[in-house]
Amino acid sequence: MTGGTEQPELHSEPRQSLRLFYALWPDDTARAALASLQTAVSGRKTPYGNLHLTLAFLGDQPIASLSTLQKILAGLSVPDMTLTMDRIGYFTKSRIAWVGMHAAPEGLFTLQRHLMSALAHQGILADTRSAFKPHVTLARDATAPDELPFEPVHWHASHVCLIASSNEQQGAQYRILASNRANPPA
Numbered sequence: 207m208t209g210g211t212e213q214p215e216l217h218s219e220p221r222q223s224l225r226l227f228y229a230l231w232p233d234d235t236a237r238a239a240l241a242s243l244q245t246a247v248s249g250r251k252t253p254y255g256n257l258h259l260t261l262a263f264l265g266d267q268p269i270a271s272l273s274t275l276q277k278i279l280a281g282l283s284v285p286d287m288t289l290t291m292d293r294i295g296y297f298t299k300s301r302i303a304w305v306g307m308h309a310a311p312e313g314l315f316t317l318q319r320h321l322m323s324a325l326a327h328q329g330i331l332a333d334t335r336s337a338f339k340p341h342v343t344l345a346r347d348a349t350a351p352d353e354l355p356f357e358p359v360h361w362h363a364s365h366v367c368l369i370a371s372s373n374e375q376q377g378a379q380y381r382i383l384a385s386n387r388a389n390p391p392a
């Protein structure tokens with residue numbers, strides 16, 4: 207013991223965990239088309255490069271789990287899907303304006319279920335508080351959008367990514383840690 211008052215740590219400990227989620231990640235064409243729908247909503251727009259469709263939100267996970275999470279991603283059979291994003295909606299409680307589908311393909315639900323069961327099989331807890339409602343968040347702190355007709359976005363979705371999210375001064379920053387893509391049709 208040297209005595210004296212304890213000083214707060216000047217350098218934080220190296221991160222032991224990462225805030226993670228799996229998502230369908232749009233290509234440039236789909237991203238631009240999804241972003242064009244943001245003019246239809248109010249609130250804090252999702253930054254262009256962050257637009258995605260969450261499949262499973264894991265929250266903080268130990269870094270030691272990363273290799274398991276990457277293996278789960280690599281083991282997923284990713285279907286080649288066209289998502290017809292034809293519905294603007296609103297989550298009242300979280301004040302999120304989103305775009306989704308009147309009829310999501312069954313393959314999307316199968317993909318999400320396989321992912322959730324692979325996670326459960328490894329004892330990894332994903333957020334299961336609410337049923338999977340496939341959507342792309344267009345804006346937060348939004349008011350309920352008007353139900354105006356719009357040209358649907360046909361998103362050729364073929365990339366599932368494992369993403370680390372961090373809260374920086376300029377807002378949420380996403381970093382793609384790994385990805386798995388559908389085999390192109392023969």
Ligand code: 2AM
Pocket residue numbers: 227259260263302333341342343371
């Ligand atoms: P969203 O899908 O409605 O936009 C990273 O935070 C992503 O995971 C966001 O897209 C976010 O919401 C989604 N997500 C799902 N459940 C979450 C939760 N409990 N906390 C934070 N983000 C969550």
